[in-house]
Amino acid sequence: MTRLVIETRGLTKRYGGRAAVDDVDLHVAEGARYGFLGPNGSGKTTMVRMLLGLVYATRGEISVLGRPVPSRVAEVLPEIGAMVEGPAAYPHLSGRANLALLDASGPRRGRAGRRRERVEEVLERVGLGAVDRRPVRTYSLGMRQRLGLAGALLNRPRLLVLDEPTNGLDPHGIREVRDLLVTLNAAGTTVFLSSHLLAEIEALCTDVGVVDRGRLVLEDALDAVRGPTGRLVVRTPDP
Numbered sequence: 267m268t269r270l271v272i273e274t275r276g277l278t279k280r281y282g283g284r285a286a287v288d289d290v291d292l293h294v295a296e297g298a299r300y301g302f303l304g305p306n307g308s309g310k311t312t313m314v315r316m317l318l319g320l321v322y323a324t325r326g327e328i329s330v331l332g333r334p335v336p337s338r339v340a341e342v343l344p345e346i347g348a349m350v351e352g353p354a355a356y357p358h359l360s361g362r363a364n365l366a367l368l369d370a371s372g373p374r375r376g377r378a379g380r381r382r383e384r385v386e387e388v389l390e391r392v393g394l395g396a397v398d399r400r401p402v403r404t405y406s407l408g409m410r411q412r413l414g415l416a417g418a419l420l421n422r423p424r425l426l427v428l429d430e431p432t433n434g435l436d437p438h439g440i441r442e443v444r445d446l447l448v449t450l451n452a453a454g455t456t457v458f459l460s461s462h463l464l465a466e467i468e469a470l471c472t473d474v475g476v477v478d479r480g481r482l483v484l485e486d487a488l489d490a491v492r493g494p495t496g497r498l499v500v501r502t503p504d505p
């Protein structure tokens with residue numbers, strides 16, 4: 267049987283009277299590239315933040331890498347690479363200095379020299395090797411997005427949880443991030459990403475969960491839900 271790296275049951279988050287996430291049972295299999303697809307305001311960011319223990323659920327259960335969140339999130343986080351709603355970076359510091367700071371504040375593994383190499387390696391990997399000494403304030407939005415992704419890769423995570431990772435990127439940048447995610451996935455990293463773009467999920471993912479006003483209206487292998495034209499067919503319930 268396939269192992270699940272993310273599983274939620276009846277997961278609900280209410281703000282006042284309104285459910286941002288409504289009774290969601292999510293199943294993300296080990297090795298998948300899972301796309302969490304929904305329009306703006308449908309609850310994607312709230313879901314991602316709950317998976318990372320940043321927002322508490324109103325009701326329901328979450329298991330990530332076999333451990334309950336938020337109660338054991340401290341054990342889970344060292345194995346996750348996360349990017350939530352655009353990276354936060356110190357604008358006056360270089361890309362490299364920002365990553366070194368992030369590395370120092372995170373769960374450290376390995377010798378200091380090896381860690382420095384790792385910072386250089388991930389910067390190279392996301393295509394920022396040539397500009398890594400420039401202050402981040404001179405970076406484009408796409409470059410900042412890639413710096414965020416580099417930060418998520420620092421600890422060689424088993425699982426990537428990425429909120430709209432290609433937001434703000436130009437078509438070339440989008441292709442680069444997609445290729446990178448496919449390569450990482452082929453090497454064994456499970457990828458969970460949110461997106462409001464159907465084409466993105468179609469181009470990148472093996473599995474899809476479609477969210478509409480907080481409710482999960484479809485969850486399946488992408489191949490199983492393609493219509494005769496090869497495009498994803500989604501029927502959402504009437505309001």
Ligand code: ATP
Binds near residue numbers: 281307308313
């Ligand atoms: P976007 O792509 O625009 O970020 P999203 O799919 O990520 O949208 P969320 O940001 O999770 O959606 O928001 C889902 C709903 O919950 C929205 O109606 C939003 O206004 C509401 N919401 C989110 N966070 C809060 C909060 N802290 N307080 C009150 N309402 C919130």
